Amino acid sequence: MTQDAIRQRERRVGWWLITPALLVLLLVFAYPIGRAFWLSLFEQNLGTELTAEFNGLGNYARLFGDGRFWRSLWNTSVFTLVSIVLELVLGMAIALVLDKSFRGRGLVRTAALIPWALPTAVMGLAWAWIFNDQFGVVNDILGRIGLISEPITWLGDPFRAMLALIIADVWKTTPFIAIILLAGLQSISSDLYEAHSIDGANPVQSFFQITLPLLAPQILIALLFRFAQAFGIFDLVQVMTGGGPAGATEVVSIYIYATVRRYLDFGYGAALVVVTFLLLIIAVAIVGYLLSKTRINVTGER
């Protein structure tokens, strides 16, 4: 048998082997996506008595004029951007501390992961209590140290409600970023820092010229995960503010949920899902592209 024939047979066997996986993927990814897109071309709501009527791109046209959608997109972006930046900065600080060896480091490292391991709904409820205007810990502390004279509303104020959400999210996911960054930090060999200090660098210069560039892949990976997660945030908002007050914290997924479950507007809901999905894919693709580029850049290999 010739080399070519062997290879061809190998390839055929290979296809057979991945067929089940491909089928499962088609079933759980391609089918729902295709179905959502198909649905988004129909009008199916209380107005049509829940029968599907073909509507072409009508739902998408409606979407462009829908101020509530754009507002929820804006809310989502604010939430995503601010929480990710804070999480990256804090996560980096924690990772740098955990990278130093000190007594009880293992314990601290494990303890740091607890917020991340908690179910979001549970910890959202806890934070809702923490920010409660009558009985909340935050108001109590602020009152005791004399920063406020009477209790302030947190979750009832548009700006402060968003702030509270961001604080809760940062508290929950900073450990996750810290652990990813810590793994990166520990893969940087210490003699690079030593060589750099002999070259005349102070610790700050070493951080910006050695640590950050070599950590770029981990930072991007953390960004990717967190972006996808924060952009689709639902449970935390649902539990803490329900999207209020007056839609000030209504993020995209909350709006979609309301459209489908409350207004039973299935066709339009599907259109919203498709657009959000595309936006997310584009963002992830950009980060993924940057990631593959830094991989090559950092090591110079491949």
Place this chain on the structure above:
Amino acid sequence: MATLSLENLRKQFAPKVVPVKDITLTVKDGEFLTLLGPSGCGKSTLLRLIAGLETPTKGTVKVGEKNLNKVPPGDRDMAMVFQSYALYPHMTVAENIGASLKLRKTPTDEIKHRVGEVAHRLGIEHLLDRKPGQLSGGQRQRVALARALVRNPDVFLLDEPLSNLDALLREQVRADLKQLFRSQNKPVVYVTHDQTEAMTLSSKVAVLKDGVVQQLDSPDRIYTHPSNQFVAGFVGSPQMNLITLRCENNHAIMGDFKLKLPNLTRNPSKVVMGIRPEDLAVASSEDAQTIQGKVFLSEQLGREELISLNVHGSEDIVLRSLVPSDHDWEGDAITLMIPPHKTHWFDIETGERLNREDYSPPVDSVPATAQNRAE
């Protein structure tokens, strides 16, 4: 003009971990000091103390009259080549070489000029735009060297820079290094556990064991007059024959033979005799002091043959000797002469060299003494 001096340097990591015990030595401009010793004897630690990467537990590091104990590594004006090279993986070769200049706010033009110059001298100009990950081991080694040379520092420190190269390349780079540092005329401290490197490169060798200098001397004196049994056994390949012998009125007994002892500083009942395999020659008739034995193993080394023999009268004494490889010696009886002036005698307990009478250092050389030693 700079002289690097270490005074009573000690580094203790933990009560039982003291890789550097008490080391005093100086390295002048143009001097090439090699720290030679087995793995774990504290060579790297000593170098890191000099560079300022570790703070000494006791003692001082000085350049000229200036005490550097409180000076951070970046301000010491020393360049170091790491065993792992420690090249910055995300920077190009040019950026790697120029990093120290950039950190010192050197104008861009000058950086470019100096990097180009050093790269030219080391033959790595064509690699300047590459990343370290795209270089071979030998090329990386050159980049690491270039990074040290470009700074024109007061002192050069090198930690086993050749250990990652293959044997052939190592030999070639060794010769380059020698030329390069001769033209620098700066103190160089070079760490190695390869004695050939130590012998060929250095103007001075410090043999270390357990954080203590065993002998500080010129390479040829280390070889011809090892100051104790450890140095004798560590330096030289094939290794020196070191044999414990019984003494009887001024003679050492080796099997059926008697070897005359020189005037030793002490008269012990047992001694360790040392003789290098190449100093044991096939005896011709007029040789006064000879022994006979039976060859049980011969190893072909190319130009010569390394034979192992049992001395007549004592089956457990094994001598190894380098003989011309014109003849297959295996199984033969052989008569070897033992030249008295090339025989070394060591104390059986302390390992100290005993025959000091032939020890007449040339006027200008640094004496190999026990005062470099701290016990």
